[in-house]
Amino acid sequence: MSNKSVWEVEKGEVRKAGVTHIVIAALLIGIGAVVGAFGSLSFPLGFGVNFFWTGIAVQNVGAIWFGMWGVIAAALFPIISNGIAGTPVYISLAYIPANAVQALLPAWGFRYFKADPSLRTGRDYLILLATITISNIFGALYSPLVVLKGFGLLTAESVPLFIWGWFGGNEVAGIILNIILLKALSSVVVRTKAFVKGWWA
Numbered sequence: 086m087s088n089k090s091v092w093e094v095e096k097g098e099v100r101k102a103g104v105t106h107i108v109i110a111a112l113l114i115g116i117g118a119v120v121g122a123f124g125s126l127s128f129p130l131g132f133g134v135n136f137f138w139t140g141i142a143v144q145n146v147g148a149i150w151f152g153m154w155g156v157i158a159a160a161l162f163p164i165i166s167n168g169i170a171g172t173p174v175y176i177s178l179a180y181i182p183a184n185a186v187q188a189l190l191p192a193w194g195f196r197y198f199k200a201d202p203s204l205r206t207g208r209d210y211l212i213l214l215a216t217i218t219i220s221n222i223f224g225a226l227y228s229p230l231v232v233l234k235g236f237g238l239l240t241a242e243s244v245p246l247f248i249w250g251w252f253g254g255n256e257v258a259g260i261i262l263n264i265i266l267l268k269a270l271s272s273v274v275v276r277t278k279a280f281v282k283g284w285w286a
Contacts, residue, residue, distance in 0.1 A: 113158035123181030142262035148188035152281035159188030183224035202271035225252035
């Protein structure tokens, strides 16, 4: 399967956002809430920051496959998963920019650079690694420095731990789980009408 066949709309092909995409977003929110809570409860550092956050795979892969529907789900499901783990809602709401970027950047990178979600070449792996790393750096700086420090929840001494915790917990889990999911399921997902070639359809 060529990159062109994955992302470019073929002649005569009609793609429209519909109920299927709303259902996909709802499913991603549900799956993300469960998977994210597992990471928060199993590898906790505090305030929704984890040493191995399994929810990052739902954010990254969901947005790569389903565009803005995945980004919306990625921004919202941590409110639920963090709540299950005991993080106050106001903190999770303040995390929304970080969670949105962690989904948006990989989704953009795969579309802009025409990377294959099935990870068929070294270039595809490089784009995956670059986009998740940059987005995780943003999240790791924004969330502890702006949110947690801004609310007075961290001491100056604990800030580096939370920065590295956020980055490492997302990066390691993201690399491992994203590769597994993209390699195993992309060839099936891209053949469905639910797959989003643009941003909404």
